[in-house]
Amino acid sequence: MGHMKGAAGALYVDDGGSGAGTPVVFVHSLGGDTAQWSAQLEHVRPRRRAVALDLRGHGRSTLTSSAKDISMEAFAGDLGAVVDGLGLSRVVLVGHSLGGAVCAAWAGAHPERVAGLFLLDPASDGRSVPPEQAQGMMAALATEQWRDAVGEYWQSLLPASTPEVRERVMAQMGRTAQGAFRAGMEALLTFDPESALKRYPGPILSVITPLNESPGAYHVLVPGIPFKLVTGTGHWVQLDAPEQVNALLDAFLSTVP
Secondary structure, eight states: OEEEEETTEEEEEEEEOOOSSOOEEEEOOTTOOGGGGHHHHHHHTTTSOEEEEOOTTSTTOOOOTTOOOOSHHHHHHHHHHHHHHTTOSSEEEEEETHHHHHHHHHHHHOGGGEEEEEEESOOOOGGGSOHHHHHHHHHHHTSTTHHHHHHHHHHHTOTTSOHHHHHHHHHHHHTSOHHHHHHHHHHHHHOOHHHHHHTOOSOEEEEEOGGGOSTTSHHHHSTTOOEEEOOSOOSOHHHHOHHHHHHHHHHHHTTOO
């Protein structure tokens, strides 16, 4: 546990575990942090190294006022800084929501360094969001009431979650820097996931909820991406159904060379 230098500030890294398997790196959602992976880290670490990071301005990572680069590639740079900083030559990437997009971006740019890509209810293609809706969202995120605007949207992703999980997710969102949240949303609205995913030829699995059954979903954009549907959870599947996610991750890791 500690901090590492990133392009936009100090990046918090939760590193532990050891074993012969390829290390796994976990990347959280917009408004999330490393703590959302605690059940997975605990599960994986007896057998292999597992690392989670807080993206810029999330959790315990900082965001310098000069950090103006708003793109998925910038967030992928945070992931790259941690992978390189820890001296990891090849990794399995696990990404949830925005983290799925970040992992796809990094895998597309560095396919030879990614041994497997496990996407957990990944963000869908934000370029299909109607412009007026996207502009309204970005405008709301620029106001002092931005957390209320996000709160309403977040609640729509949590209907099947327990009150404890809802509270946890909302609290983590509340600790996120406004600039980082806006940057993440803008990155999602402009990122081309299809091109990135097509540049990565390795093992991949997308674990989706019914929220992800849309034309912009990654497994729809790139036919042939294997996917598994999980029902009865909210968007934060790893908090609602940690054992199920651990079992799916184990099965995926067993297929990664």
